[in-house]
Amino acid sequence: MNIGELLKLSFRSLQSNLLRSFLTMLGIMIGVATVIAMISIGQGTNNQVTSQIQSLGSNLITVTASSSGQSGAGGGSEGTLTLEDAEPISKISTVKYVAPVMQASTSFKNGANITSTSIIGTTPSYADIKSWETDIGRFFTEDEVTDKAKVVVLGASTAENLFGKAGFDAIGSIVKINNIPFRVIGVLKSKGSSGTTDLDDTAISPITTVQARFQAGGSKNSIRQILVEAKNPNTIQSTMALMEYTMRQSHKLGNGEDDFKVQSQEDVLSSAESVTKTLTLFLGGVAAISLLVGGIGIMNIMLVSVTERTREIGTRKAIGAKEGTILSQFLVESVTLAILGGIIGVLLGFGGSKLVGNMMSIKTAISMNSVLLAVGFSACIGIIFGVFPARKAAKLDPIEALRYE
Amino acid sequence: MITFDNVDKIYASGEMRVHALKGVTLHIEEREFVSIMGPSGSGKSTMMNVIGCLDKPSSGMYTLDGTVIGTATAKQLSEVRNQKIGFVFQNFNLLKRTSAIENVELPMLYAGKSKKQRRERAEYCLELVGLKDRMHHKPNELSGGQQQRVAIARALSNDPSIILADEPTGNLDSASSEEIMGIFKQLNNNGNTIVIVTHEPEIAVHTHRIIWFRDGKIESDRLNTGRVSV
Numbered sequence: 001m002n003i004g005e006l007l008k009l010s011f012r013s014l015q016s017n018l019l020r021s022f023l024t025m026l027g028i029m030i031g032v033a034t035v036i037a038m039i040s041i042g043q044g045t046n047n048q049v050t051s052q053i054q055s056l057g058s059n060l061i062t063v064t065a066s067s068s069g070q071s072g073a074g075g076g077s078e079g080t081l082t083l084e085d086a087e088p089i090s091k092i093s094t095v096k097y098v099a100p101v102m103q104a105s106t107s108f109k110n111g112a113n114i115t116s117t118s119i120i121g122t123t124p125s126y127a128d129i130k131s132w133e134t135d136i137g138r139f140f141t142e143d144e145v146t147d148k149a150k151v152v153v154l155g156a157s158t159a160e161n162l163f164g165k166a167g168f169d170a171i172g173s174i175v176k177i178n179n180i181p182f183r184v185i186g187v188l189k190s191k192g193s194s195g196t197t198d199l200d201d202t203a204i205s206p207i208t209t210v211q212a213r214f215q216a217g218g219s220k221n222s223i224r225q226i227l228v229e230a231k232n233p234n235t236i237q238s239t240m241a242l243m244e245y246t247m248r249q250s251h252k253l254g255n256g257e258d259d260f261k262v263q264s265q266e267d268v269l270s271s272a273e274s275v276t277k278t279l280t281l282f283l284g285g286v287a288a289i290s291l292l293v294g295g296i297g298i299m300n301i302m303l304v305s306v307t308e309r310t311r312e313i314g315t316r317k318a319i320g321a322k323e324g325t326i327l328s329q330f331l332v333e334s335v336t337l338a339i340l341g342g343i344i345g346v347l348l349g350f351g352g353s354k355l356v357g358n359m360m361s362i363k364t365a366i367s368m369n370s371v372l373l374a375v376g377f378s379a380c381i382g383i384i385f386g387v388f389p390a391r392k393a394a395k396l397d398p399i400e401a402l403r404y405e
Numbered sequence: 406m407i408t409f410d411n412v413d414k415i416y417a418s419g420e421m422r423v424h425a426l427k428g429v430t431l432h433i434e435e436r437e438f439v440s441i442m443g444p445s446g447s448g449k450s451t452m453m454n455v456i457g458c459l460d461k462p463s464s465g466m467y468t469l470d471g472t473v474i475g476t477a478t479a480k481q482l483s484e485v486r487n488q489k490i491g492f493v494f495q496n497f498n499l500l501k502r503t504s505a506i507e508n509v510e511l512p513m514l515y516a517g518k519s520k521k522q523r524r525e526r527a528e529y530c531l532e533l534v535g536l537k538d539r540m541h542h543k544p545n546e547l548s549g550g551q552q553q554r555v556a557i558a559r560a561l562s563n564d565p566s567i568i569l570a571d572e573p574t575g576n577l578d579s580a581s582s583e584e585i586m587g588i589f590k591q592l593n594n595n596g597n598t599i600v601i602v603t604h605e606p607e608i609a610v611h612t613h614r615i616i617w618f619r620d621g622k623i624e625s626d627r628l629n630t631g632r633v634s635v
Binding site: 001005012016311312314315316317318319320321322323324325398399402 | 454457459460479480483484486487488492494498500501502503511512514515516517559563
């Protein structure tokens with residue numbers, strides 16, 4: 001008997017008991033669906049995080065406060081990182097740009113148009129580090145930072161929210177930020193969105209102004225982070241070491257007393273990746289257990305099926321079916337069950353991940369590898385848990401089997 | 406065709422030893438039409454299993470169509486059953502949810518014949534038993550007599566050396582029984598060797614030779630002179 005005839009035979013037998021076949025597949029289906037959904041959601045999230053981190057800029061090093069376990073907390077928190085820390089770092093020879101950054105949640109008002117966005121307080125270098133360019137108008141200057149000038153550069157989305165599509169009349173207009181009048185001096189070129197985050201929903205002002213006007217409570221002087229761009233990717237490591245040294249000097253710290261954290265973009269990336277790796281491993285474990293349970297379900301049903309079909313097996317053997325033929329008949333049946341379950345599981349998993357992806361607006365990634373792995377693994381489950389029942393069928397004594405009621 | 410030379414069959418399960426066949430010596434020629442009779446426990450079922458190569462003799466020699474069965478492996482026995490023996494069972498043993506013609510094709514499928522060969526031969530065999538017009542019916546759409554006729558067509562499909570029938574009319578009413586025996590007779594006239602195991606004298610009278618078993622031995626072996634014709 002060739003494989004086509006065996007497949008036909010197994011489909012007929014599975015068809016003859018549709019409900020049971022379906023219930024048997026359910027274990028594998030759920031297992032595979034879970035794996036596929038989780039992997040594609042996980043990978044989607046991973047891609048999103050990676051692209052967000054990469055969009056931060058190149059050769060980027062960040063300094064955040066890390067005393068009392070808080071790293072890079074919001075502008076109003078008790079922080080040890082201050083505006084003054086930026087100055088010595090900018091003197092390091094391998095540093096190209098330094099931009100101290102703080103952030104505050106604010107509401108913007110232009111006549112009847114109101115929008116809320118977080119305002120970023122920084123220095124002109126920020127535009128260079130983040131490769132922000134102005135679409136119209138200009139970025140603010142060092143003098144305006146020194147003067148605590150009430151000027152603001154709007155992101156494309158923020159400008160649109162306040163001034164409508166064109167936005168040209170925005171330049172020179174006065175908008176009220178938390179009821180304080182600011183002059184709009186520029187609108188940034190659109191950067192689009194990265195995952196769920198609209199990069200254009202932003203506004204940038206001199207850091208001194210933001211500190212003076214919007215710093216809520218706490219230490220008046222603390223900032224969120226210092227962004228540093230190294231001149232050369234090869235000098236990132238040495239630059240980081242120098243920065244740490246400089247910070248310890250200016251904070252008068254001994255070894256192991258660091259109240260700050262210096263991280264390169266790669267550090268951030270790899271820590272994000274290690275999180276997703278752990279998650280993937282954990283999901284793999286869950287999947288393995290559910291597939292194991294599914295496999296046991298298949299074995300159980302195949303054993304029942306062998307018992308039920310004892311007479312059929314006896315008849316087949318009497319008219320000349322060899323042990324190998326009977327073995328492959330039942331094996332093909334269990335593998336068919338497992339693979340069908342796997343395929344339905346893959347489809348369900350994709351459906352589920354698309355659904356979840358749409359709800360959470362994550363672009364779920366579908367990898368061919370995970371599909372092949374899931375289907376291949378199901379096939380293995382079918383073989384492993386099908387061999388025992390199939391052998392039992394093949395070894396039946398035809399005389400006993402024919403006599404079986 | 407069939408030669409038994411001092412064949413013994415002993416079943417041992419635990420302490421129990423059942424001597425089912427005791428020194429059976431027998432010869433059945435080609436084209437013979439034989440019935441094997443005897444009360445239950447006489448050894449006729451064992452005899453049928455051994456002739457049918459479902460079981461091997463414990464000692465003695467059984468030769469079927471020139472093949473010595475005693476030394477054959479399980480795989481070889483499967484081949485012998487497939488090629489040389491056509492089984493007809495008391496309860497038909499057709500595969501459910503499988504059409505008549507596919508049931509008839511099954512032995513040829515195991516023999517590795519092509520689809521075309523199988524289809525042609527199966528149609529021919531069904532025609533022989535007068536069921537060509539029902540070849541696409543499933544067993545549950547056929548009467549008992551018709552099902553047994555499909556089973557006979559299946560037994561014929563690989564052109565076996567012998568047709569071995571175990572109580573072939575045991576589940577049939579008398580009209581269907583006569584019909585089935587008529588088919589066996591016709592097949593015998595066409596040159597087929599037929600061995601029927603039965604405990605019903607009404608069936609045995611149709612055959613040419615009646616072998617009577619008792620206590621694992623042949624009690625009598627005689628030609629049937631008072632044959633009835635259908």
